[in-house]
Amino acid sequence: xxxSRPEAAVELVEVSRRFGSFAALNEVSLVIRRGEFISLxxxxxxxxxxxxxxxxxxxxxxxxxxxxxxxxAAELPAHRRxxxxxxxxxxxxxxxSVQDNVAFGLRMKKLSxxxxxxxxxxxxxxxxxxxxATRKPAxxxxxxxxxxxxxxxxxxxxxxxxxxxxxxxxxxxLRRQLQTELRALQRRLGITFIFVTHDQDEALAMSDxxxxxxxxxxxxxxxxxxxxxxxxxxxxxxxxxxCNLLQGTVRAQDGDTLRVETKLGEVLVNHPRxxxxxxxxxxxxxxxxxxVFASDGTxxxxxxxxxxxxRGKGASxxxxxxxxxxxxxxxxxxxxxxxxxxxxxxxxxALNASAVAGPANGASVRVQLPPDAVxxxxx
Numbered sequence: 001x002x003x004s005r006p007e008a009a010v011e012l013v014e015v016s017r018r019f020g021s022f023a024a025l026n027e028v029s030l031v032i033r034r035g036e037f038i039s040l041x042x043x044x045x046x047x048x049x050x051x052x053x054x055x056x057x058x059x060x061x062x063x064x065x066x067x068x069x070x071x072x073a074a075e076l077p078a079h080r081r082x083x084x085x086x087x088x089x090x091x092x093x094x095x096x097s098v099q100d101n102v103a104f105g106l107r108m109k110k111l112s113x114x115x116x117x118x119x120x121x122x123x124x125x126x127x128x129x130x131x132x133a134t135r136k137p138a139x140x141x142x143x144x145x146x147x148x149x150x151x152x153x154x155x156x157x158x159x160x161x162x163x164x165x166x167x168x169x170x171x172x173x174l175r176r177q178l179q180t181e182l183r184a185l186q187r188r189l190g191i192t193f194i195f196v197t198h199d200q201d202e203a204l205a206m207s208d209x210x211x212x213x214x215x216x217x218x219x220x221x222x223x224x225x226x227x228x229x230x231x232x233x234x235x236x237x238x239x240x241x242x243c244n245l246l247q248g249t250v251r252a253q254d255g256d257t258l259r260v261e262t263k264l265g266e267v268l269v270n271h272p273r274x275x276x277x278x279x280x281x282x283x284x285x286x287x288x289x290x291x292v293f294a295s296d297g298t299x300x301x302x303x304x305x306x307x308x309x310x311r312g313k314g315a316s317x318x319x320x321x322x323x324x325x326x327x328x329x330x331x332x333x334x335x336x337x338x339x340x341x342x343x344x345x346x347x348x349x350a351l352n353a354s355a356v357a358g359p360a361n362g363a364s365v366r367v368q369l370p371p372d373a374v375x376x377x378x379x
Contacts, residue, residue: 010032012066013029014028015063028051038207042219043214047216058078068160086164092148099124150166160192167182232377245285258376269374293319310361322364328360335358
């Protein structure tokens with residue numbers, strides 16, 4: 001029975017893979033749309049590379065189906081699948097030039113010399129390494145080698161490109177440059193990119209959607225902004241960026257506002273995604289950049305993307321409490337503060353938008369948890 005969806009480039013249906021007693025993947029189902037850039041994000045051992053290998057045909061599932069282009073991939077050996085893989089290690093042939101490395105797969109397919117030359121020239125120009133065509137891998141930088149590996153995969157014109165942490169070995173500046181270029185390239189080509197990474201910032205910057213994996217399961221799937229702003233679990237909240245967690249007990253729901261009793265006092269949550277019943281224990285999450293410093297009702301630090309805009313004298317003082325600055329770390333564009341209140345330690349991140357220094361270590365401050373920025377987690 002064909003259960004594939006026409007809009008799906010790849011579909012996983014209750015896929016499981018075990019290695020002895022270890023479950024690398026446990027009944028994972030996922031639809032990857034045609035032409036999207038999706039990232040598989042998670043810590044080491046969560047199953048993301050195993051999932052990629054199953055799609056590539058380098059491994060087989062113990063249970064479930066892998067569908068590629070509407071066809072059951074069990075019928076397709078690795079060399080016949082319409083996918084190509086870019087590895088972290090580059091895997092270039094050291095004795096071949098750049099152009100011969102890129103052409104290798106086409107020669108194995110026995111294409112004509114004219115067609116090979118045309119396609120190699122086109123893809124070298126696409127990834128901006130035409131001038132390196134005659135060099136050997138030993139004469140290339142890390143970033144140049146990664147471009148060659150990308151060109152070698154793209155020259156085969158795959159329907160799906162699999163990228164297994166391809167930028168992990170590069171320095172930070174080059175990684176950010178290639179992130180931008182890779183995302184722009186994917187948009188121009190319209191090819192489905194499946195990108196494996198453990199770098200949260202990388203996934204947020206590049207992806208249409210992110211699948212966060214944990215212990216062989218998909219913990220949460222969605223658009224990058226949705227996962228960051230509305231994480232469902234403590235794992236997603238803390239793995240995808242930094243997040244303060246606050247335990248509390250639900251008191252009541254007043255319209256679109258949930259009232260939760262915590263060690264800091266009552267905390268209001270506007271438009272909660274989930275509404276636990278009164279008396280139920282719950283966990284609240286709040287990103288460090290959402291917290292606002294206050295003094296006598298006047299917010300004194302401009303926060304993330306102008307978070308203090310429109311919050312001057314007389315602004316609402318709900319969810320405000322006193323705290324002590326335990327430490328501060330200046331990192332150029334922003335300062336991260338560690339605060340303590342009622343025995344709870346939490347972080348606040350503020351943009352350094354002005355020359356005025358923020359609170360010093362040991363200072364007493366008042367802070368606000370904006371009700372619209374607090375989320376109720378499922379666990």
